[in-house]
Amino acid sequence: MNPQHGIWISELVRVYDVTWATSWNHDANRLLAPLLGIAPLPVLDMPSIPYHPSDKVPRVDRLARHRPAVWIDxxxxxxxxxxxxxxxxxxxxxxxxxxxxxxxxxxxxxxxWAVDL
Structure with missing residues (x-):
């Protein structure tokens, strides 16, 4: 954990609809958000572990819909x-x-990238 992550995520939240897309699922809000000092974020539920990383693609696609998207992973x-x-x-x-x-x-x-859109 980098203490700056919470600050950086907060910066991204001001520009993007930031969503957890992690195998942590809702534990990201329960365990990580308090450590980072951020408000809970929406969660894109992932399959149970183990899953193939490509299994994220259809879920991210449904979340992004017809909007511009940045995916950090x-x-x-x-x-x-x-x-x-x-x-x-x-x-x-x-x-x-x-x-x-x-x-x-x-x-x-x-x-x-958001500014350039």
Missing amino acids: DLHTPQAHAWAGGRPEPTLLITTEPSTGLTRRSVDQALA
Whole structure:
């Protein structure tokens, strides 16, 4: 956990509809949100563990609908890239390093992308 993550997520919330899309599911709000000092976020329910990371794609697609979307994750599968490339709506995938997680650079990239829309 980086103490800055809560600040960064709060910055993103001012621009985006930020949603947890993690195997933590609702535990993200119960365990992570208080540690980060953020309000609970909507949760995109994931299947029970273990699941293949590509199983996130249809769920993210339903959430994004026909809106521009930024998806920050530590594992974008080939299916995620195909989905992003095939959408008519602007779509940005930001892949983080699993050992590092969310970085200031990723947040700045997402915020700059929103301005450019």
